[in-house]
Amino acid sequence: MTPAEEKILLQIIEQQIAQMNNTRIPVDYAPLVKLLQKESPDLWNDYCPRTYHNTPQYPSVKKMGAALCQGDIVAKNTPQVAAPITFHLLHNLRKHKVPTFYVYPELFQAACNTDPVDMTWNDMKYPFPAGVFVLPRNNGFLNEYGHEIEFIGWCYTEIGDLNFKNVTYVNDTLRASTWAICPTTLELYYLTTRGTEKLKIPPAEVDAMTKASMEIARKMERPALTLTADEKISVLNSKISSAVANLLLIMHTTPKVITHGVGTRTEPTKKHPKGLELWTPNFIGHNYQSERQTLPRSEVVTGEHVCPHWRRGHFHKQVYGPNNSLRKIRWQPPLWIDWTD
Numbered sequence: 001m002t003p004a005e006e007k008i009l010l011q012i013i014e015q016q017i018a019q020m021n022n023t024r025i026p027v028d029y030a031p032l033v034k035l036l037q038k039e040s041p042d043l044w045n046d047y048c049p050r051t052y053h054n055t056p057q058y059p060s061v062k063k064m065g066a067a068l069c070q071g072d073i074v075a076k077n078t079p080q081v082a083a084p085i086t087f088h089l090l091h092n093l094r095k096h097k098v099p100t101f102y103v104y105p106e107l108f109q110a111a112c113n114t115d116p117v118d119m120t121w122n123d124m125k126y127p128f129p130a131g132v133f134v135l136p137r138n139n140g141f142l143n144e145y146g147h148e149i150e151f152i153g154w155c156y157t158e159i160g161d162l163n164f165k166n167v168t169y170v171n172d173t174l175r176a177s178t179w180a181i182c183p184t185t186l187e188l189y190y191l192t193t194r195g196t197e198k199l200k201i202p203p204a205e206v207d208a209m210t211k212a213s214m215e216i217a218r219k220m221e222r223p224a225l226t227l228t229a230d231e232k233i234s235v236l237n238s239k240i241s242s243a244v245a246n247l248l249l250i251m252h253t254t255p256k257v258i259t260h261g262v263g264t265r266t267e268p269t270k271k272h273p274k275g276l277e278l279w280t281p282n283f284i285g286h287n288y289q290s291e292r293q294t295l296p297r298s299e300v301v302t303g304e305h306v307c308p309h310w311r312r313g314h315f316h317k318q319v320y321g322p323n324n325s326l327r328k329i330r331w332q333p334p335l336w337i338d339w340t341d
Contacts, residue, residue, distance in 0.1 A: 004039035004040050007035060007039055008032070008035055008036060008039060008040060008069075008073055027184065029062070029063050029066045029067075032066045032069075032070070033062050033065070033066050036065075036066065036069050040069070043069055043072065043073075044065060044069060046094045046098075047064075047065045047068040047069050047072070047093065047094065047098060048061060048062060048064070048065030048098070049097045049098055050100070050261075050263075050277075050279045051276060051277065051278055051279065052261075052278070052279050052280070052281050053278055053279070053280055053281075055102065055281060057105075057136055057137060058102055058134050058135075058136060058137065058150075058281075059134065059135075059137065059150040059151070061100065061134065063150065063151075063181070064132065064134075064150075064151045064181055067151075067181045067187070067188060068090065068093065068098075068181075071086055071089075071090060071188055072090050075087060075090065085155060085157070085175070085177045085179075085190050085192050086188075086190075088130075088155055088157040088177075089130055089155040089177065089179060092128070092129040092130035092155055092157075093130050093131075093132075095129075096128045096129065096130065096131075098131075098132060099127065099128045099130070099131035099132065099282075100131070100132045100134060100281065100282060101131065101132070101133050101134065101247075101251075101258075101281075101282045101283070101284050102133075102134045102281040102282065102283050102284065103133050103134065103135055103136065103247065103283075103284050103285060104136070104283060104284065104285035104286060104288060105136040105139075106285060106288055106289060106290055107250070107257060107284055107285025107288045108135060108136060108139060108243075108247075108285070109290065109310075110250075110285075110288070110290055110313065110333050110334050111243055111246040111247050111250060112140075112239075112242075112243055112246070113310040113312050113313060113334040114246050114250075114312060114313035114314060114315070114331070114333070114334055115312055115313070115314045115315070116199040116242060116245055116246060116249075116315065117199070117249065117314070117315035117316070117317070117329060118198065118199075119198070119199060119329075120195060120196050120197060120198055120199075121156070121176030121193060121194075121195045121196075121197060121199070121245075122176075122195035122196060124156075124176070124245070124248055124249070125248070125249075125252040126154065126156050126248065127248075127251060129155065129156050129157075129158075130153065130154060130155040130156070131153055131154060132151055132152075132153040133151070133152050133153060133243075133244065133247055133284075134150070134151055134281070135149065135150055135151065135152060137150075141180075141236065141239060141240065141243075142236070143182045143187070143189070143232070143233075143236060144232040144233055144236070147182050147184035148182070148184065149180045149181070149182050149189075149236070149240070150181065150182070151180060151181040152178065152179070152180045152181075152240050152243060152244055153178070153179050153180070153244065154176070154177065154178055154179070154244050154248065155176075155177040155178075155179060156175075156176050156177075156195075157175045157176075157177070175192055175193065175194060175195055176192075176193055176194075176195050176197075177190055177191065177192040177193070178190075178191050178237070178240050178241045178244045178245075179191070179240075180236075180240050189233070189236065189237065189240070191237040191240065191241055193241075199241070199242070199245045247284065249315055249329060249331065250284070250331055251284065252329070253315070253328075253329050253330055253331045254331055257284055257285050257286075257287075257288050258282065258283070258284055259282065259283040259284075259286040259287075260282055261279045261280045261281050261282045261283075262279070262280050263277050263278065263279045263280075264277070264278055264279075265277050265278075266278060290333065290334065290335075290336050291333055291334075291335050291336065292335070292336045292337075292338065293311075293335055293336070293337055293338070294338050295337065295338070308336070308337060308338040309336075309337055310334045310335070310336060310337070311334060311335040311336075311337055312334050313331065313332050313333045313334035313335070314332050315329050315330065315331055315332070316329070316330055316332065317329055317330075318330045
């Protein structure tokens with residue numbers, strides 16, 4: 001371990017101890033970022049390769065960079081306790097310069113209100129072996145302590161050996177993983193499945209199961225059922241897995257929702273003699289607007305109070321080609337139902 005890595009690792013341990021003592025207090029990632037930029041600039045540039053224009057609706061990617069650098073240093077120095085997917089995730093992210101896509105709130109809502117298609121992770125189309133979705137603030141994805149998840153992503157690992165900084169890991173089957181970062185605690189969450197497994201159930205079904213258990217408790221005049229920390233993580237993993245799968249499918253079936261970022265160089269300054277390269281983010285859903293249907297009040301069933309709601313979207317396989325022998329996936333977006341008086 002180099003002296004620089006030792007300094008950074010001590011900083012990480014101090015943060016983790018503070019977080020263990022009080023899970024409600026957010027971790028201050030700024031000191032870790034400054035330490036990484038000073039002591040290990042190459043590592044920092046690997047996981048935070050671009051400087052973006054200010055986007056107040058989204059979290060800073062420096063939080064993601066700090067969490068990934070933390071995972072890299074911990075995995076390198078304690079390989080015996082690191083999850084195998086960690087090595088593949090970090091390797092693929094660095095190799096492809098951390099592909100990052102900012103998701104517009106309206107498209108994110110549409111993705112969360114779409115049912116997954118009947119297919120396996122091996123059948124998915126991945127733009128890169130690993131990548132990141134930056135979620136808008138107030139997205140509703142919370143960890144077991146009530147902190148917001150702000151970054152979710154994917155990692156598709158192929159069969160073979162991987163040598164990551166003198167750590168060899170043998171992968172004997174195709175695997176797909178979804179992962180997330182909670183910047184408040186700088187924690188990484190993983191959900192790894194075999195590539196032959198079907199896509200996970202959508203978030204609405206998970207929410208419905210939770211609501212159903214609470215409704216049963218109310219009817220039985222008992223306190224509402226509360227989920228344990230492990231159950232909360234399981235629900236969160238299902239939501240993340242479904243959201244990642246749907247966003248990847250939307251990118252594949254509706255490429256017009258993708259707006260690629262552009263880099264420009266600023267004027268030279270004392271701090272940056274050659275100027276600073278600033279990028280506009282890669283956006284998903286920049287011009288997307290959810291379909292809406294407004295019904296007259298007379299069409300609402302008499303005696304029932306129906307709140308405005310989403311009519312869930314779905315993916316379906318469309319036949320085409322010679323003798324209808326080929327299939328392609330199409331997205332039917334969700335529909336927002338409302339009415340007028």
